[in-house]
Amino acid sequence: MAEPTVELQRLLDERDARGATRVMPVPTRVPASKFKDYVVGFDETISALARPMPERPYRQTRLGTLFHQWVEERSGLTGRAASIDDALWDTDDGEEWADPAAQTDDDARDLGVLREKFERSEWAILKPIEVETEVDFPLVLDENEPPHIMICKLDAVYRRNGRIEIVDWKTGKAPRTPAERTDRMLQLALYRLAYHRRHGVPLDEIDVALFYVPDELVLRDEGAMGERELIARWRAARKP
Template identity: 35%
Template structure:
């Protein structure tokens, strides 16, 4: 029994030592915008995911969001609307049904955005921030007066509480910087906003981080 206890104590001491060890994880040369948001939200969880990548479980909510974005793209760029069976992922018989997609479409069509004409939709980009290449895709860009632009990201989920919006603002900041680079205009001429389709609320932060602020986040 004494030997068992000694072995158990040794194993527990090893476990405690491993949990307290400082393990440095090198930041990849390329990050997606969602990874940038995750880094700002929870740096430790982000580092753990980099060290031991694991696949995300199937997410019916993400599938719904993908379907909605595909529909919006067609709304702005095609002469007819897509039926639900034509949307991406519709052939996957094991996926959960997108029961509220019709409601999301109706809410969008009743918003002011449905009647505006974007200059670009689903714009892929790469931009260098600090020593890191950030990749992403901008949902829609609208031209405004005096050479100004408005970048809009469609959200199909609920509006987050104010205390939980800080990290999401990083996403808009990256989009704003990327579009300014693509359009060849000063970043001050680009605004960025989230439109929460379900509630009909549009959030446009007044003060977005600039390139230096995002570079500082990546350099931490």
């Protein structure tokens, strides 16, 4: 049998590498902010877990952390975030925790702009009932595996007109396409389910919203996915 060419061998190696990522199990604990990464690109996400690359905190990350801290302090409430899972939380899509002590003059200026925009928002005059609250709950994503634990960090929860509203503050880029918007809503669907599981509030009495502060853009999900739809999206992403 003839030996494969160098180029063919490289393609075969890449195919084998992709197949190898399938055998790596999904971590038991899945941050809600990462759920969409699995759904949008399951193999890529698993591959990144298998070969993690060190990430340096960057300026946008730090600014997001500073803004979240300011909103929490402004509320007068204390978040329930002291747990071993703190490092898994995100201030924004793809952004890891950053040390606010490294604040620069540029950070202070940009934070001031975000604060002004928040003060113009519909939530400026409202008092949240919870801030920075972690809610974990089990979800059976695959019938052949034990439940995975969804880690949900709720930025703010309000009671409005007899309903519950969960809001996630975003300081990053807003979705550009309808598909991106749908993917971002996966996180909110998990938050809605988490609150329902924790407090017993009917799902149809829980509203969810993303507030992209830099753009002063509010995205609401009036028809948030239910548990079956979330599981279906996950399983579809895992199919070879």
